[in-house]
Amino acid sequence: MKRTKILIGFLSLAVIAGAVLVAPSLIQGKFPHPIKMLSKPDLTIADISVDDDYKLNINQANIGEKDASGTGYTHVYIDGTLIWTYSWSALSDTNFLVAGGSSILQPQAIEGVSTIKACIDAKENIVEKDETNNCLEVEVGPEVSIQYLSMDPDPAKVGEAVEIRFSVQNQESAPAPAGQVTLGFEINGVAFAEQTFEIGEISSPGAYSSIVLDVDSLPSAGSYISPTGTEYTHMLDWTKVEFSYGTTALSSDYGVYFNAE
Numbered sequence: 001m002k003r004t005k006i007l008i009g010f011l012s013l014a015v016i017a018g019a020v021l022v023a024p025s026l027i028q029g030k031f032p033h034p035i036k037m038l039s040k041p042d043l044t045i046a047d048i049s050v051d052d053d054y055k056l057n058i059n060q061a062n063i064g065e066k067d068a069s070g071t072g073y074t075h076v077y078i079d080g081t082l083i084w085t086y087s088w089s090a091l092s093d094t095n096f097l098v099a100g101g102s103s104i105l106q107p108q109a110i111e112g113v114s115t116i117k118a119c120i121d122a123k124e125n126i127v128e129k130d131e132t133n134n135c136l137e138v139e140v141g142p143e144v145s146i147q148y149l150s151m152d153p154d155p156a157k158v159g160e161a162v163e164i165r166f167s168v169q170n171q172e173s174a175p176a177p178a179g180q181v182t183l184g185f186e187i188n189g190v191a192f193a194e195q196t197f198e199i200g201e202i203s204s205p206g207a208y209s210s211i212v213l214d215v216d217s218l219p220s221a222g223s224y225i226s227p228t229g230t231e232y233t234h235m236l237d238w239t240k241v242e243f244s245y246g247t248t249a250l251s252s253d254y255g256v257y258f259n260a261e
Helices: 002-028 034-038
Strands: 043-050 056-062 073-078 081-087 102-105 114-120 135-140 144-152 162-170 179-187 190-199 208-215 234-243 256-258
Touching: 043 114, 043 135, 056 073, 056 114, 144 234, 179 208, 190 208
Parallel strands: none
Antiparallel strands: 043 056, 056 102, 073 081, 073 114, 114 135, 144 162, 162 208, 179 190, 179 234, 234 256
16 A cells, blocks of 8 residues: 555656646747748749830749749740740749749740730649739730820811821830821711821830821811810710720820810
């Protein structure tokens, strides 16, 4: 009986001693390197843009806490079709694999308005913190607008010829390439023949190329209220605006209001 009591007492002391030794570290949260055990890389396409030479700039980045290692690929699509496949091992700049790092991938130059989609780790070789942010899709290319400038003669006269001047204005930082614009329009509901113009490269934001619509005989006067509430005798409305390198945004009020005698 005495031997049994001594053994039980020894085990009790061991358990109590173990509790005393373990409990402080648990309470203070002293686990061995918990962040490093849970950290992962997080690869993403941070941005897609076009530079002044019409080259794509695809910004690849690792926004995770850990470097990405292993074989991987980046895919680039144009208008839904896979055009370029890049093996990371063939790239000269792979800083995007380092935690917090990024690199610019530059495929070939493009022209016109295109939908560009880039996917990093396209074959899902890397285990990441977030597997849903590997792709980015944007529309790139020139964005231009048609802006009214002036009329000759001014005021115009009903039944007589008139020239209406417009500008094709660049709205983006990237240059708008040379091309054509075809304009269809009507004045006071009377349709006129479509006119096509050659336009040169428009280099910078705010720059423009001028075009002149020829109207052989101005239609009869009517009554048209502009968005500002002012009444005019004539309104020009677009029926077609088509650029050879894509669609365009028109001026804010869409039509052109003016008075004629």
